[in-house]
């Protein structure tokens with residue numbers, strides 16, 4: 365079914381968004397290699413996270429639901445069962461890339477694959493460091509792409525400078541480093557989300573951080589624990605922007621993850637003049653979270669570049685929508701990573717938002733948007749990319765007439781409650 369939306373008046377209310385996708389993946393994976401049980405509260409049960417669960421279950425990890433709690437019973441990957449079929453990560457880059465790091469501790473041979481989109485995303489960024497640590501890896505069809513066959517075991521520590529700022533690459537090396545011998549040192553070009561480091565520490569592992577260096581000792585045992593998954597700031601971002609750009613709107617979004625490596629969207633919107641307040645802050649399992657109060661605001665254009673980019677990488681499609689309603693020019697630079705996400709997100713936003721009437725231009729590593737512009741509703745294409753589908757749906761709610769977002773079922777990849785929540789707050 366394609367989502368059809370019309371112009372709304374305003375949004376008002378108090379809501380909570382689905383659990384954080386990055387923390388959900390990690391709670392299942394780290395629970396899946398830890399001793400004892402891990403009890404996860406508020407796990408995101410989206411398509412991407414279900415793919416992580418399905419893959420690990422095939423290897424012998426037990427994942428059970430009891431009321432609202434997800435219980436993970438894991439074991440060190442060297443004890444995982446052989447699996448002779450393909451382990452399918454579906455649409456999820458995080459699932460396949462982190463699982464490759466995790467599974468490299470096993471001496472069994474496994475084959476990983478994914479859907480059409482995931483099969484076009486670069487994998488050498490993961491396989492290069494894992495090969496250097498001693499894993500045997502081959503590309504079945506095409507260099508750099510899934511499917512991949514991996515046979516690990518007997519890993520050795522490496523010193524590795526990440527060629528791209530990527531939390532997925534960093535996390536895969538951490539998961540492998542924990543299982544090898546020696547101390548692995550990773551250098552990041554820019555700080556990326558640190559949920560893996562936080563959860564490894566919380567599960568009793570030793571991992572040190574010093575500026576842009578991360579040090580992991582090998583042969584570590586993790587012990588499962590109680591995990592609370594806060595709401596996903598990447599999902600909240602769509603509702604935050606809707607409240608900012610629709611007149612007389614006011615939203616309170618409760619218990620949203622506020623890890624500083626993820627709050628670039630709040631900083632960027634505030635630099636555009638957004639009225640956003642954090643009205644309560646707490647820490648659980650090492651992760652900051654709190655309530656976000658958003659009020660309709662007059663936005664102005666800004667420049668988004670440099671080390672803020674990894675802190676808001678998944679929010680750039682919805683930022684482009686915010687920029688369309690802002691007075692003046694918004695320039696987004698250093699965001700070339702957007703070209704290798706579930707779709708080429710620069711191209712998708714430029715063509716689809718452009719079709720709706722936005723003054724948006726593609727650049728080598730980002731985009732330039734001139735605002736404010738009135739949008740018109742029409743048929744737009746999500747390209748099967750959940751972030752594009754939601755960004756276009758929000759744009760459609762501010763456009764004249766009706767907007768139909770083709771391929772919007774992909775929204776369940778990260779935010780299955782998107783439509784239900786909107787129904788509650790649209791007045």
Ligand SMILES: O=C(O)C1=C[C@@H](OP(=O)(O)O)[C@@H](O)[C@H](O)C1
Nearest residue numbers: 386458529530531532533677678
């Ligand atoms: O580690 C993670 O959970 C993620 C890291 C980011 O990808 P990269 O590591 O490719 O930047 C982000 O875009 C993705 O949605 C989730």
Ligand SMILES: C=C(OP(=O)(O)O)C(=O)O
Nearest residue numbers: 455456457458459678705
């Ligand atoms: C890029 C994303 O996810 P992944 O890389 O896990 O597919 C995303 O959720 O926007």
